[in-house]
Amino acid sequence: MNQSVQEPLPEQVVNLSRARDDKLWAVIVAIGRKRRIANIYPSRAAADADCHWREQQVRAYAGFLLSSNKPLPCYSVSPVRRADLPRGWRPLPALGFLRGQFA
Numbered sequence: 001m002n003q004s005v006q007e008p009l010p011e012q013v014v015n016l017s018r019a020r021d022d023k024l025w026a027v028i029v030a031i032g033r034k035r036r037i038a039n040i041y042p043s044r045a046a047a048d049a050d051c052h053w054r055e056q057q058v059r060a061y062a063g064f065l066l067s068s069n070k071p072l073p074c075y076s077v078s079p080v081r082r083a084d085l086p087r088g089w090r091p092l093p094a095l096g097f098l099r100g101q102f103a
Contacts, residue, residue: 026080027051029092031073038092040080047077057095 025047027038038054041047054075058065065072 022081022083024080024082026078027054028076028078029054029073030076031071036092037080037085037089038075038094040085040091044077051075051077054094061095 024040024042025044026040027047027050029036029038039047039050041050054073058072058075062072
């Protein structure tokens, strides 16, 4: 009457500590020697789209920036871990470079 029922073993062991992927994609802005994380995204495609849009905005306002003696920001995409973000990090406004909001 007391028969032990054996359940089949799972084919793959899941590591619960790595269940949440810690890798994000960051849009990095560089002005001179300063580099800041402008925004973060879960996918590379989303980060590339935002980077492309920000570069378009810089090209649209390039004349204004050059006439006001402001350096042009350069954007790139890079992988970043959630743990590497600064403690009080907040996204930079997309057109914040027009008002000097880079710090």
